[in-house]
Amino acid sequence: MARAPFQLGEHTIQPGQRLQIDVPVARLYTHTPLHIPVEVVHGRKDGPVLLVCGGIHGDEINGVEIVRRVLRAKAINSIRGTLIAVPVVNVFGFLQQTRYLPDRRDLNRCFPGSESGSLGGRIAALFREKIVDHATHIIDLHTGAIHRTNLPQIRAQLQTGSETERMADAFGAPVILNAELREGSLRHYAQTRGIPVLTYEAGEALRFDEWAIAPGVRGVLRVMRRLGMLTGEQRRRTPAPAELAKGSSWARAPIDGILRPKVRLGARVAKGEVLGKVADPFGNDEGEVRAVADGIVIGMSRLPLANEGEALFHIARFNEIDEAETAIESFNSSLVPPPDSFY
Numbered sequence: 001m002a003r004a005p006f007q008l009g010e011h012t013i014q015p016g017q018r019l020q021i022d023v024p025v026a027r028l029y030t031h032t033p034l035h036i037p038v039e040v041v042h043g044r045k046d047g048p049v050l051l052v053c054g055g056i057h058g059d060e061i062n063g064v065e066i067v068r069r070v071l072r073a074k075a076i077n078s079i080r081g082t083l084i085a086v087p088v089v090n091v092f093g094f095l096q097q098t099r100y101l102p103d104r105r106d107l108n109r110c111f112p113g114s115e116s117g118s119l120g121g122r123i124a125a126l127f128r129e130k131i132v133d134h135a136t137h138i139i140d141l142h143t144g145a146i147h148r149t150n151l152p153q154i155r156a157q158l159q160t161g162s163e164t165e166r167m168a169d170a171f172g173a174p175v176i177l178n179a180e181l182r183e184g185s186l187r188h189y190a191q192t193r194g195i196p197v198l199t200y201e202a203g204e205a206l207r208f209d210e211w212a213i214a215p216g217v218r219g220v221l222r223v224m225r226r227l228g229m230l231t232g233e234q235r236r237r238t239p240a241p242a243e244l245a246k247g248s249s250w251a252r253a254p255i256d257g258i259l260r261p262k263v264r265l266g267a268r269v270a271k272g273e274v275l276g277k278v279a280d281p282f283g284n285d286e287g288e289v290r291a292v293a294d295g296i297v298i299g300m301s302r303l304p305l306a307n308e309g310e311a312l313f314h315i316a317r318f319n320e321i322d323e324a325e326t327a328i329e330s331f332n333s334s335l336v337p338p339p340d341s342f343y
Contacts, residue, residue, distance in 0.1 A: 006042040006049075006082050009130055013042040013082075023130050025091060025123060034092070038131065039071055039085045047081020048227045051135035052220055054086070056108045056142070056186060058093015058100070059205040063141025066200075066216040073221060081229045084135060089127060092119075097206060099145065109184035128189065137167065137227060138190050138197040139220055143212070144204050147303035150314075151266050151296075152202035152215050152331065154242065155179040157187075163196040169242065170226035171198060171219035174266075174331035175298055175316060175324065176242045198223070204302060211335055243324035248298065250311035253278050254287035259306045263313070266332070267297045268325045275313045278306050293317050296324050 003015040013019045019042075022035035052070060054063020067087040070076065076083065088094045090107045101107055105120035113124025132138070144150040153175040158165045168176050179199070181188040190197040200219060203212030224230045253259070261276040263269060269291040279286040289312055299314030306312060318324040 003044060003046055006040060006134075008038070008040055008084075008134065011040075013040045015042055015044045017042055023126070025126060026119075036089060036091060036127065036131075037087060041071070041076055041079060041083040041085070043079040043081050043229070045080040047079070047229050049082045049084065049134055049136045050224065050227065050229065051084045051086070051132065051138045052141070053089050053131075053138070053186075054141040055088035055090055055094050056140065057106070057145075057205070058088075058090040058096065059098055059146060060141075060143040061094075061206060062143045062203045062209055062212050062216065063200075064088055064094075065208060065213050066141055066220065069213070069217045070220050073217070075221065075224075075230045075232065078231070079224070079229045080231075081227070083224075083229070084131060086131060090123070092123075099205065108186060109182070111184055111186050111189040132186070132190065132195075135190075135195060137163070137223075138186070138195055139167075139223060140186055140197060140199045141216060142199055142201045143207075143209075144201070144299055146205045147301060148299060149204040149209075149265060149302050150201045150212075151175060151298040151328070152200070152212055153177060153298055153316075155187075155199040155201060156197070157181055157191055158244070164191075164198070166226060167196055167198050167223050170222045171200065171242075172215065172222050172331075173200065173202075173219060173242055174327045175296065176244045177248060177298075177316065178244060178246075214335065215331070241327065243318055243320065243327045245295075245298075245316035245318055245324075248295075248314060248316040249292050251275055251289050251292055251313040251315060253289060253306040253308055253310045253312055255285060256280070256308045257285070257287070257306060259289070259301065259304045259312060261300065261313075263297055265297055265300055266328050268295075268321065269297060269315060270294050289313065291315055294321060296321070296328065 110120035110124035114121040203209030257278040295315040
């Protein structure tokens with residue numbers, strides 16, 4: 001029995017067909033229309049409907065490239081199920097190279113949205129109704145904020161034996177954070193509707209970080225294989241199993257000044273270890289930034305200028321820190337060429 005066509009708005013995608021769709025979202029002041037770009041790959045055989053989206057924060061562009069490469073992968077041509085690929089959700093922020101919408105709202109705090117609400121609420125409602133509600137599984141691609149960089153990591157709400165846990169294990173990031181849901185986020189909306197969803201965090205805003213992009217592409221394809229959407233063997237060696245962090249915390253600037261970091265992204269640190277020093281331009285006043293716990297540096301500021309209390313180093317805590325360090329070293333070795341501790 002032939003598989004049914006896939007319906008997205010007024011568009012009908014036949015089994016075995018790929019179709020690029022422009023979903024109208026708003027108009028600029030100039031009356032120029034804006035669209036959310038979408039590509040649907042509808043397989044000939046039944047399977048999950050996976051949404052892979054980037055750019056909910058308009059300046060987080062690593063995800064845009066991940067989606068492009070996934071769509072160009074040869075394996076996609078014979079998928080089971082359906083792939084909905086959205087490289088840029090927040091088209092307003094993408095055009096202006098900013099995280100936010102023109103009204104300064106964070107689109108990832110506006111879900112499920114409202115057709116009569118703020119601009120953010122209206123875009124969230126449109127994206128939810130036209131795209132998200134069609135998905136059975138979601139991978140949401142992010143980076144660190146402006147002037148912050150993240151070690152490749154998965155954030156998800158995990159329950160033993162759940163579909164979300166299976167997806168997180170399959171992705172192949174070196175670290176998994178069992179992260180609480182934030183109200184208004186896409187992940188919160190999807191998870192409360194029973195849709196398994198992963199957030200992939202890697203790299204820095206407004207940058208193409210190859211060490212974050214290439215593993216992101218491989219991770220999406222691994223998840224598709226785990227879901228039965230792709231056939232064939234994984235060509236690359238799978239890195240060591242990801243380690244589940246039991247929590248995380250930030251080390252903050254003790255004073256105002258200029259930061260001189262002493263550790264790199266992905267470094268193993270001990271509680272009390274000096275991670276960096278902050279000093280005024282003359283060096284008259286200097287303060288040490290110390291690790292608040294044993295763990296791995298999974299995020300850090302890339303801007304040397306710091307205000308007192310500013311978050312500078314994000315440290316994940318693990319029950320088995322040796323295994324976590326091994327997972328990161330394995331992940332490093334899987335990259336070609338290997339990064340200098342992600343810098």
